[in-house]
Amino acid sequence: MADAIISYEPATGAELWSGAIGDADAEVGAARAGWARWAAQPLTVRIETMRRFGNVVRQRHEAFADLLARETGKPLWEARTEIDSVIAKVDISVSAYAERTAQRRLESPMGSRMALRHKPHGVLAVLGPYNFPVHLPNGHIVPALLAGNAVVFKPSEKTPASGAFLVDCYRAAGVPEACVRLLIGGPAEGKALADHDDIDGLLFTGSARTGLALNRAFAAKPEKILALEMGGNNPIIVWDTPDLHSAAVLVIQSAFTTAGQRCTAARRLIVEDRLYEPLIDAICAMVGRLIVGSPHDDPQPFMGPVIDNDVADQLSESFLALLMRGGRPIRHLERTVADRPFLTPALIDMTAATEHPDIELFGPILQVYRAADFDAAIALANTTRYGLSAALVSQTPALYDRFWAGIRAGIVNWNRPTNGASSSAPFGGIGWSGNHRPSAYYAADYCAYPVVSNEAEAARANIGIGLRDA
Numbered sequence: 182m183a184d185a186i187i188s189y190e191p192a193t194g195a196e197l198w199s200g201a202i203g204d205a206d207a208e209v210g211a212a213r214a215g216w217a218r219w220a221a222q223p224l225t226v227r228i229e230t231m232r233r234f235g236n237v238v239r240q241r242h243e244a245f246a247d248l249l250a251r252e253t254g255k256p257l258w259e260a261r262t263e264i265d266s267v268i269a270k271v272d273i274s275v276s277a278y279a280e281r282t283a284q285r286r287l288e289s290p291m292g293s294r295m296a297l298r299h300k301p302h303g304v305l306a307v308l309g310p311y312n313f314p315v316h317l318p319n320g321h322i323v324p325a326l327l328a329g330n331a332v333v334f335k336p337s338e339k340t341p342a343s344g345a346f347l348v349d350c351y352r353a354a355g356v357p358e359a360c361v362r363l364l365i366g367g368p369a370e371g372k373a374l375a376d377h378d379d380i381d382g383l384l385f386t387g388s389a390r391t392g393l394a395l396n397r398a399f400a401a402k403p404e405k406i407l408a409l410e411m412g413g414n415n416p417i418i419v420w421d422t423p424d425l426h427s428a429a430v431l432v433i434q435s436a437f438t439t440a441g442q443r444c445t446a447a448r449r450l451i452v453e454d455r456l457y458e459p460l461i462d463a464i465c466a467m468v469g470r471l472i473v474g475s476p477h478d479d480p481q482p483f484m485g486p487v488i489d490n491d492v493a494d495q496l497s498e499s500f501l502a503l504l505m506r507g508g509r510p511i512r513h514l515e516r517t518v519a520d521r522p523f524l525t526p527a528l529i530d531m532t533a534a535t536e537h538p539d540i541e542l543f544g545p546i547l548q549v550y551r552a553a554d555f556d557a558a559i560a561l562a563n564t565t566r567y568g569l570s571a572a573l574v575s576q577t578p579a580l581y582d583r584f585w586a587g588i589r590a591g592i593v594n595w596n597r598p599t600n601g602a603s604s605s606a607p608f609g610g611i612g613w614s615g616n617h618r619p620s621a622y623y624a625a626d627y628c629a630y631p632v633v634s635n636e637a638e639a640a641r642a643n644i645g646i647g648l649r650d651a
């Protein structure tokens with residue numbers, strides 16, 4: 182069917198869902214017709230509606246987690262945490278919105294009252310990713326709706342069912358149909374939405390390649406806002422630490438959670454020379470015990486398949502390309518089930534490689550480097566155009582001070598994984614990781630614009646200088 186998007190379960194290949202491809206123009210038109218009424222409601226009404234949305238998701242928690250696990254392949258335990266994050270985002274967004282957009286009195290040199298107030302943009306487009314198909318778009322949609330915008334949401338063509346379920350929850354909570362529109366489609370529909378003249382802005386989560394193209398297109402439209410949350414080539418450094426078991430756990434959580442399909446996943450491990458052998462041994466021993474399996478397996482797997490066979494094939498090719506560049510395999514990337522995208526976690530030593538591609542390998546592949554000197558390790562960590570997250574595993578506070586000062590990233594962690602960023606903190610990165618901090622705490626900044634209001638109740642005015650006597 183050329184006019185439908187079909188979603189397949191990565192673990193089984195079974196068809197999960199299908200839906201007709203939508204029309205960007207119709208969805209933007211519907212949102213445009215509806216947004217002003219929503220914006221005219223008191224903020225308290227929109228807050229109550231979002232709280233009801235949280236309750237709807239709470240009631241549908243298990244059904245939602247089940248669908249999300251099937252559609253993404255992520256284990257059920259992890260799908261449940263994603264649904265928890267969707268619920269938690271409501272309270273976080275309400276308080277962040279209140280703080281970021283609080284009406285403020287400003288000092289006025291003219292003697293009048295001066296205030297800073299905020300207005301919604303109007304119609305905001307949201308393009309979602311497949312790794313967190315509900316948590317990340319929800320992190321844009323909730324603040325956008327709170328601020329009084331209407332939203333046109335296009336989920337990834339790999340995860341439309343989860344997107345449709347999310348939109349149904351907003352509507353069940355009482356968000357007017359006109360104010361939260363679902364656009365089903367692939368790249369063509371995404372482009373039609375992003376290029377549409379009648380959107381006021383775009384909130385994007387996805388690859389740097391698409392994000393950079395959007396950035397070029399939006400450069401010609403300064404009147405529209407663009408929030409980009411792209412990816413990372415995130416480093417984790419292990420240096421001067423006696424507890425190699427914990428170090429190995431942190432590395433594995435950073436690199437292989439969600440089968441490596443997180444923008445904050447560690448892609449590069451940089452290890453102090455003297456810790457190299459024992460650390461790699463500890464990692465490999467544990468990786469050998471990690472369960473890779475289907476989302477509903479009992480016992481639950483550590484990680485599921487990657488999103489589909491195409492992605493698995495591309496990752497296999499990328500791994501081969503690293504070998505061709507002189508990488509030394511520590512653990513190969515293997516397909517465990519024929520024709521299904523289950524991959525085993527892979528490690529490859531790139532210390533002596535001839536080339537170091539600065540790309541985001543969005544899967545369970547960790548590139549490893551050994552370094553003799555801490556400054557060289559930081560310099561190596563910084564050899565990327567991205568800058569989303571970075572972590573140091575070390576017992577030495579002075580090393581963290583140097584790491585923090587020297588590393589270029591939006592999220593810098595000490596004895597914590599590179600991923601699992603708090604939803605109540607500003608989220609985003611520098612360089613190719615995005616423009617500013619478009620998610621979580623600062624999301625409100627992208628959903629409402631500040632207006633200076635100079636106020637005097639009566640017009641009492643004199644020209645002053647330059648006026649002849651009457």
Ligand code: UN1
Pocket residue numbers: 317320443444445446600601602603604605608620621
């Ligand atoms: C991650 O940690 O891998 O709410 C993603 C947010 C962030 C997303 C984190 N907590 O936008």
